Amino acid sequence: MGRLKTAHGAVETPLFMPIATRAAVKSLTPEDLKNLGTQIVLSNTYHLFKSPGLEIIKRAGGLHKFMNWSGPILTDSGGYQIFSLARNRKIGSQGVDFFSEVDGKHFLLSPEMAIQIQKNLKSDIMMVLDECVGWPCGKKQAETAVKRTSVWAEHCRMAYDKFFADSRDSLLFGIVQGSIYSDLRRRSAKEIIRIGFDGYALGGLMLGEPLKKTYQIIRVVERELDKNKPRYLMGAGKPEQIIQAVKLGIDMFDCVIPTRNARHGLIYINSKFDQSALLRLPRVKLRGEYQNLKQKFYKEIHITNAKYKKDFRPLDKNCSCYACKNFSRAYLRHLFKTNEALGQRLATIHNLAFYLGLMKYVRTAIKQGKF
């Protein structure tokens, strides 16, 4: 178990960050998040750039004040969404040039700007601008991205040192790229570590590559990293993937899975986290055959299923979230079937309770030396 200090309080790792894409975890208030024991949320710079616009958040006094969340916030650089969502984007050595739907002009997101923007957001944990390649990706392309990511990381670091010369209100995390190529990953890790950051993220994973590869790459990178700095696996993942990654040394996770699935009525149950079931999960081996990593210690139920029509039990009898303490599956199903927004809200509360409870369980297990 670890502890990471930020300008808005310390967080305990391993941890999971609910996604507040547009300065809100969909359908929840900051009060809901507090009640769930949320330690930190993640917000997406690119989405905030599009709406409400960065100027407005700056004038609001930063993202915390804007959304009224007093805990820590991690922000991404905006690069990932520009690569995956923006029109007419072009990557050059200066940064990413993209067509902005906000003002109809082209906008250059340089490493310096990425830091400047996140500083204006008053982010607690800022991410460097990196080039995230998709999957699959040829080795040549992956190598180019690694090189560029290292150059941009250096520029981000310099900008950070300039902007935060007097105070270090924000932490800055570097990002390791290199697709599924172990040698590129090792090289990227060495280059990023040489520059030096407050924490290290693994980018470009969880993009559909075989999980065997994912875990191999985590292992390769993990060996290079400073044991005393937090490690963050971006965009992960399903509960069993998180557990496996924790076993490989990862401290921080973020994923839309619990909240997005909740909005589609997919509910995680068995929040008792039967310890033996968790420990039965196969150990990850770098060599040799991987066992079935899909083995689960929980169930997923589709609450709209007809069999829950007259099921007056809570979603999960072991869960103490507001949804489980107060409502039945039959009621949740009814809300989903009639498109009542309350259904999505209650399901989101429950799924986050499941994820955050899982992380809490993992932290306790680590403390007790059982992991």
Place this chain on the structure above:
Amino acid sequence: MGRLKTAHGAVETPLFMPIATRAAVKSLTPEDLKNLGTQIVLSNTYHLFKSPGLEIIKRAGGLHKFMNWSGPILTDSGGYQIFSLARNRKIGSQGVDFFSEVDGKHFLLSPEMAIQIQKNLKSDIMMVLDECVGWPCGKKQAETAVKRTSVWAEHCRMAYDKFFADSRDSLLFGIVQGSIYSDLRRRSAKEIIRIGFDGYALGGLMLGEPLKKTYQIIRVVERELDKNKPRYLMGAGKPEQIIQAVKLGIDMFDCVIPTRNARHGLIYINSKFDQSALLRLPRVKLRGEYQNLKQKFYKEIHITNAKYKKDFRPLDKNCSCYACKNFSRAYLRHLFKTNEALGQRLATIHNLAFYLGLMKYVRTAIKQGKF
């Protein structure tokens, strides 16, 4: 000010009932409703019949348990929605026959069934089955509806006496019809009062008829009614209409306006309820010229308006609801512009705080003899 005892606690009048159409006030939890000081909610039998189905609510142990609301609930008979929404509906002396989308068969809602269904819902305040005519409506049609409403009221009363022979867990309200015809209204009121109910509702108003007519009819009916029984103006209304109706002796109101408008970003402000502004509202006169009853003591703002983009003030500086205490107009606007469900939820909280605060103000003013 009055006091009405129900099986789930007493309520103080004049009061406003938020609408929980499908066993939920859209986007709010029972906890939200409690925090808002909600005394009683209204739920719609016809919508519950369609989904989840009455059998499920019965098996859940009633509507309170199903939706986990521990305060009183008023239910309608289902008749109004059958008239306005159902396909192939036919009105006869036995009740309303309509095509049920639930099982593809025809379904007869008789006065006895309306009571039986509301008994199964464990409604605190049940409404009789009535025939609500639209507006405009010819006198002949209105008269037929009055006759039928009286017959059905008698049958409802008989069913109620049979079902509740041992206990009187639910109250039963009669409904006065008669469109905008004073003589028909007087006749309907006399007939309904002769049967005798725990409270009396005015149905068939607030349907688009001139407000002058509405107030005239309220005055006509009010003169016939028992001073010690609550009077309920169904489907009303805008804040200034509620105030006028209170002045005419109405105790209970329900309307989708605050919640529906909230979902469209229309916000009520000035919750300070400047007493002098309220008292300046013209007295309703039965004879002579009506003054402009549209005079308002509040403002409506469209939160999506560009002028709120950088407005970091709360929706209403005088309001102490969760939305106003924690968020800015700029943030609310951002949530609405990006279709974040949280926006609708916060706006709903605020608009209900406005309506419920208005009623509280009115009760205090009455206590102080200022009304």
